[in-house]
Amino acid sequence: MERATASPYPAPAGAGFFYPSTAVGGRRHLLGLERVSREAIVDLLDAARLYRERLAAGRWRSDALAQVAVCNAFFEDSTRTRCSFELAEQRLGAMHVSFGPAGTSVSKGETLLDTLRVLQSMRVEIIVVRHRSAGVPAFLAGQLDASIVNAGDGEHEHPTQGLLDLMTLGDAWQERFDGRRLAIVGDIAHSRVARSAIAGLTTLGAEVTVCGPATLLPADVEALGCEVAPTVEDALSGADGVMALRLQKERMESGLLPSLGEYAATWGLTPERIRLMKPEAVVMHPGPMNRGVEIAPEVADGARSRVFDQTANGLPVRCAVLAWCATGDAKAAA
């Protein structure tokens, strides 16, 4: 699960200064799903299903992480991810502290690195970090003696979201990913959810088709291992599932899109379009949803929707990730 840190050029002695280094304290990090092995993903998903059973039994709590201190460092607003991590930490018995973007020492001019060094000095073992800038978790992993869990870094990755999406799709697909195909529709360029989903699904053997306005498709996106479809209809035809991405209003302001109405009419998930998929295909959305824009209300609430299963799966997935980081065994608290 440690990211490969091989540099494209010869690593100098004493370097690692700017590199994410797994050598620092031998810590385990979850920086992204890219380059995470199939075995590691399967192991995490197996563990997450165990935690889901425990949680379903009601009033479950483990003390497996009782000696472990975790900090949730959220430099960007978050509701579901932050709550889900905090609840996972409490369910596993970990000590935890959290801070959000407002009222932190960052607003007093302290550097990101100094802020987190302060936390490390308080013997925090795991830092769950969300930041608007891509690469912050990799950066911290190279600088701090703590496990780093990426809770979303800019437009790069959101690996626990990726894992919960895989868990949701695994449920729908009877754990068989080979030969399956997920369509991802919308703002691929600015989506960390899409990058984690593409990385995880291709590692497990599924195919991914992306589509969206050309202004929202990143350069050379095919090289991530996905196909690009010209229209949403092409993407959905025969698919085993679809994920609609949230459309940020600021895309209109920056001149990438003419209007929400045009977007909804051209790319929105409507009941008619959903029917182009296989009969058992499912509908996902990472939330928060813009109902009537990227997804029609009747689709969001329809029989194929797994939107609320996704959020439910977030908690057991984060239990598995935290247990793995703290102990090396994703099932340690199960």
Added chain:
Amino acid sequence: MSALVIRGARHWRTGAPLDLAIADGLIVDRAPDGAPELDAKGAILAPGLVDLHVHLREPGQSAKETIATGTRAAAAGGFTAVACMPNTDPVLDSVAWIEWVLSRARAAGRCRVHPIGAVTLGQKGETLTPAHALARAGAVALSDDGRPVMSAGMMRHALEYAAQAELPIVCHEEDLTLRGEGVMHEGFTATRLGLRGIPGAAETVMVRRDVELAALTGGRVHLAHLSTAESFEALRDAKRRGLAVSGETCPHYWTLTDESVGDYDTRAKMNPPLRSAADRDATIAAIQDGTIDCFVTDHAPHTEEEKRQPFAEAPFGIVGLETALALTITFLVEPGHLSLERALELWTDAPRALFRLPAVRLEPGHPADVTLIDADAEWTIDATRFHSKGRNTPFDGWRVHGKVLATVCAGAVTHADAALAVRGALPEFAEARA
């Protein structure tokens, strides 16, 4: 009366054995008796290297670099002259600041320093700087490097005006609306890392614009740090039309690609960014066919704190003075892309001619600005040993060939390798007159 004899060298063009006598800053027929001697042991002797694109960071940014440390790094890299960019704080947009840089260079410098003045006051793109006065004060060119003149109308007037002052304008070609929030080359690596991209077209559309403005005005356009295949093509077109347009490129563009950003390595972040493999190959082709007029480093030192940040927040720029020659020999000469003679020409005679600096030939009467080079010596780049304050290089730890054994500027030794065999006390560099 300082004097020096370099014995047993080989001429950089002919390879012929060469003893060079120096007295009072000039190459002479015969040095005074008892002059100290430097045993070149068959190393190559060339005119001192010149770098037309250096950020010395003074005034105002001395945490990154100073005129003293930057010119010390230049000397270590074999350079006897640098042209320094005006995007300092404050900007070099007045006679007073040009004179200040020259006086600092006289007091603390270790090579000749030729300041470049700003095109517009404060590099704001609004009001022209006094080009005639800047030229009289010693500015060798004008540039709004780092902050391109976005208004075509303003650039037109700047070119017309600078032409009468006989100053070229060094154009940092970047359409800021195309760059947007980009931090690296737009391509697969940026997509993989979730970083905003800078398309190659951001450079090329401005190159095309300024080529047309050169045609319109008759002004001299020197295209800074070119990095894309399409920009080289535009420069070729301009030359075919006989326009007064020239261009430069840097070692990192023929050595690296955007893949070197790896996992957010801020040492591989500069502007223009490292481009695709096709662009790198086009860079080499443009060097080979003469499209590129000279090499520069775009030496851009930053502090460790500034570079030790998330990728998007870290500043653009890498240092280059102390690695330039080795990267030229290792990645252009050794693979057979370019002869050593032509490579050295692009670091010596070519830049001198472009900025109309005094010519240096290894003949009596010429300035004693020379560099002694062991083209085969292998060494490991170690940023911690740089003379520059900047350690921000993607080449740290690389094994390279080509070493500067000694640098002589105005007849004085400004850099000498520890392994050099010396007899007598070498003339120490006190002051090089710019």
